[in-house]
Amino acid sequence: MMSRSYTNLLDLAEGNFPVMSQPREKNRLTRVMTVPGVISEPDDDQDNSVSSDVPSSVNQDRIIIVANQLPVIAKRRPDNKGWNFSWDDYSLLLQLKDGLPEEMEILYVGSLRVDVDPNEQDEVSQHLLDKFKCVPAFLPPEIFTKFYHGFCKQHVWPLFHYMLPLSANHGGVNLKLLAMQQMLKQHPKWQGKAVLVQITNPARGTGKDLENTHDELKASCKRINEAFGQPGYEPIVFIDRPVSLGERVAYYTIAECVVVTAVRDGMNLTPYEYVACWQGVSESESSSESNGPKKSMLVVSEFIGCSPSLSGAIRVNPWNIEATAEAMNEAISMVDAEKQLRHEKHYRYVSSHDVAFWSRSFFQDMERTCKDHFRRRCWGIGLSFGFRVVALDPNFRKLSIDHMESVYLKSKNRAILLDYDGTVMPQTSHNKAPSAEVISIINTLSGDTKNTVFVVSGRGKESLDKWFSPCKKLGIAAEHGYFMRWSSDDKWEVCGQSSEFGWKEIAEPVMKLYTEATDGSSIETKESALVWHHRDADPSFGSSQAKEMLDHLESVLANEPVTVKRGQYIIEVKPQGLSKGVVAEKIFTSMAGSGRQADFVLCVGDDRSDEEMFEIISSAISSGILSSNTSVFACTVGQKPSKAKYYLDDPAEVVNMLQALAEASDPGSLTEYESDISL
Numbered sequence: 183m184m185s186r187s188y189t190n191l192l193d194l195a196e197g198n199f200p201v202m203s204q205p206r207e208k209n210r211l212t213r214v215m216t217v218p219g220v221i222s223e224p225d226d227d228q229d230n231s232v233s234s235d236v237p238s239s240v241n242q243d244r245i246i247i248v249a250n251q252l253p254v255i256a257k258r259r260p261d262n263k264g265w266n267f268s269w270d271d272y273s274l275l276l277q278l279k280d281g282l283p284e285e286m287e288i289l290y291v292g293s294l295r296v297d298v299d300p301n302e303q304d305e306v307s308q309h310l311l312d313k314f315k316c317v318p319a320f321l322p323p324e325i326f327t328k329f330y331h332g333f334c335k336q337h338v339w340p341l342f343h344y345m346l347p348l349s350a351n352h353g354g355v356n357l358k359l360l361a362m363q364q365m366l367k368q369h370p371k372w373q374g375k376a377v378l379v380q381i382t383n384p385a386r387g388t389g390k391d392l393e394n395t396h397d398e399l400k401a402s403c404k405r406i407n408e409a410f411g412q413p414g415y416e417p418i419v420f421i422d423r424p425v426s427l428g429e430r431v432a433y434y435t436i437a438e439c440v441v442v443t444a445v446r447d448g449m450n451l452t453p454y455e456y457v458a459c460w461q462g463v464s465e466s467e468s469s470s471e472s473n474g475p476k477k478s479m480l481v482v483s484e485f486i487g488c489s490p491s492l493s494g495a496i497r498v499n500p501w502n503i504e505a506t507a508e509a510m511n512e513a514i515s516m517v518d519a520e521k522q523l524r525h526e527k528h529y530r531y532v533s534s535h536d537v538a539f540w541s542r543s544f545f546q547d548m549e550r551t552c553k554d555h556f557r558r559r560c561w562g563i564g565l566s567f568g569f570r571v572v573a574l575d576p577n578f579r580k581l582s583i584d585h586m587e588s589v590y591l592k593s594k595n596r597a598i599l600l601d602y603d604g605t606v607m608p609q610t611s612h613n614k615a616p617s618a619e620v621i622s623i624i625n626t627l628s629g630d631t632k633n634t635v636f637v638v639s640g641r642g643k644e645s646l647d648k649w650f651s652p653c654k655k656l657g658i659a660a661e662h663g664y665f666m667r668w669s670s671d672d673k674w675e676v677c678g679q680s681s682e683f684g685w686k687e688i689a690e691p692v693m694k695l696y697t698e699a700t701d702g703s704s705i706e707t708k709e710s711a712l713v714w715h716h717r718d719a720d721p722s723f724g725s726s727q728a729k730e731m732l733d734h735l736e737s738v739l740a741n742e743p744v745t746v747k748r749g750q751y752i753i754e755v756k757p758q759g760l761s762k763g764v765v766a767e768k769i770f771t772s773m774a775g776s777g778r779q780a781d782f783v784l785c786v787g788d789d790r791s792d793e794e795m796f797e798i799i800s801s802a803i804s805s806g807i808l809s810s811n812t813s814v815f816a817c818t819v820g821q822k823p824s825k826a827k828y829y830l831d832d833p834a835e836v837v838n839m840l841q842a843l844a845e846a847s848d849p850g851s852l853t854e855y856e857s858d859i860s861l
């Protein structure tokens with residue numbers, strides 16, 4: 183069986199698809215004949231080669247969503263002549279658009295759930311494009327089966343979930359049955375009362391392995407029911423037929439608890455659906471006296487995707503049958519007030535993280551990633567395993583110390599903002615205290631009355647205070663600005679916004695979990711923040727643990743007033759609203775407010791947190807806190823993508839550059855310490 187499908191996605195991306203108002207002939211889509219095992223050439227005369235030029239329509243707001251199935255329902259007309267199409271309101275693809283900008287044009291590419299005769303395919307394609315902005319791929323049934331049940335289910339899914347191509351879910355269910363058996367044994371009070379309704383979707387694949395697992399499940403159910411059943415009572419109800427949404431909702435709304443013990447999953451929506459049902463049912467019955475409390479209890483495997491996001495859930499390692507049995511007992515024994523509190527947590531997450539949220543978040547990530555894509559130049563840097571390709575702005579260049587020094591000399595009100603670790607202090611240095619040379623330079627710079635000099639660091643105030651005690655005029659912003667002090671004579675100001683630290687009780691256990699599993703890692707507790715360090719761990723394991731922990735923390739802290747950031751070998755959780763950018767803004771504002779608007783800004787840092795300082799500079803110019811005539815030297819340490827325009831290679835170059843400025847500074851205002859050093 184042959185099929186004619188539109189193939190050229192790049193054409194679509196460029197906007198080379200028919201416009202509805204064009205005459206019919208021009209609207210014709212380019213197609214290929216699809217025959218199993220044969221890759222055919224397009225049947226059109228036109229040249230389909232892909233141009234390497236930047237697409238002319240690249241700035242148009244169009245998004246192409248490619249999926250297995252289009253979000254449309256196709257039904258044969260009653261007279262059997264052609265098709266009727268309607269939107270599939272339950273399709274996630276359709277809901278995705280709620281998170282995208284309204285003016286965004288959305289084009290769907292995917293297959294239909296029905297087999298369309300090749301003679302009808304042109305007409306159907308045209309209709310779907312005109313009316314639904316859908317581009318169908320007509321896959322002959324045998325190709326579709328190989329693609330979906332073979333390639334997707336047997337190769338891609340197991341590959342992405344580190345599984346052998348067996349049925350994981352039937353992986354995930356026997357453990358649950360064993361846990362139920364254990365609970366009934368350990369807590370006989372539940373015998374005759376507790377029922378586990380196991381809804382198992384019929385396996386999408388076939389084969390001996392699946393049959394064996396299925397038989398094993400049935401045998402477990404039989405064994406448990408025989409051991410604990412009574413007349414009129416069976417502890418396990420095993421449903422292995424397709425269950426409609428309505429029936430599933432009915433089960434959810436009477437369930438005291440939902441247990442998900444999968445050892446791997448993709449996007450398991452069961453816990454979310456259950457939580458939404460409890461909220462919905464209670465709300466719809468709110469006028470009735472019989473309305474019960476909104477409560478949802480979850481026992482979920484720590485290995486599944488939704489586990490970190492539902493902070494009210496009891497998490498278990500499903501391989502630990504005893505612990506899962508205990509968790510199930512705890513869940514159903516819990517008092518209603520506690521169940522309600524947990525439900526509130528679950529619902530807050532579920533209601534704020536809907537499909538629109540995820541599509542918006544994904545779209546924003548994509549926008550951020552692609553912004554300036556065509557302006558940037560790519561460089562290969564590093565060697566061997568350290569080799570990577572980075573995209574840099576063409577204007578990114580090495581800071582010319584001579585040029586900066588000449589501007590420095592001409593300026594009258596200078597703001598100098600210096601990060602500490604990785605900027606004036608090499609990251610690899612064991613002794614973290616600044617050298618006498620650095621102290622001397624910073625003392626000279628801050629002693630010049632034309633200068634406002636700040637060390638802006640993530641470090642705690644005690645160390646910074648001690649290390650820089652000789653620099654009386656130096657300003658210090660510690661813990662990313664949670665503490666700020668304008669000179670050693672001034673008191674520490676505490677950033678007013680952040681006095682709520684209940685989140686530490688959520689973040690710390692997660693960090694401890696990763697610390698136990700990652701040799702060489704440790705937790706640093708600061709007054710306003712928690713930091714997980716992995717510099718001394720195995721480099722690649724530490725870094726992959728850090729990535730996983732970042733996701734984990736972001737999920738469990740989604741409702742807390744904090745941000746989770748990555749730094750040099752660290753993951754840091756700190757209050758929202760605290761950033762080095764805010765510190766920079768405060769300094770510029772204060773200078774402008776006292777009639778000394780900065781005409782020279784030097785801002786140096788190496789890390790992600792320093793990017794926030796660089797970023798604020800342009801908005802400070804547009805808001806007038808800095809002038810458009812201000813000479814700005816935003817400089818990152820190391821050649822890497824940055825918001826800074828300049829770079830220096832390492833802390834040694836930074837110190838040389840600062841030394842040059844110190845030498846060009848007003849010597850009249852040397853402090854006692856500086857005079858001693860000079861002598």
Ligand SMILES: O=P(O)(O)OC[C@H]1O[C@H](O[C@H]2O[C@H](CO)[C@@H](O)[C@H](O)[C@H]2O)[C@H](O)[C@@H](O)[C@@H]1O
Pocket residue numbers: 601602603604614638639640641642706708713715717749750751752754789791
């Ligand atoms: O803002 P900075 O001055 O760059 O400080 C950021 C973090 O500095 C400290 O961590 C760094 O130094 C550690 C060694 O002392 C090193 O192991 C780690 O990799 C560096 O990131 C500090 O411990 C953190 O709290 C600061 O946020």
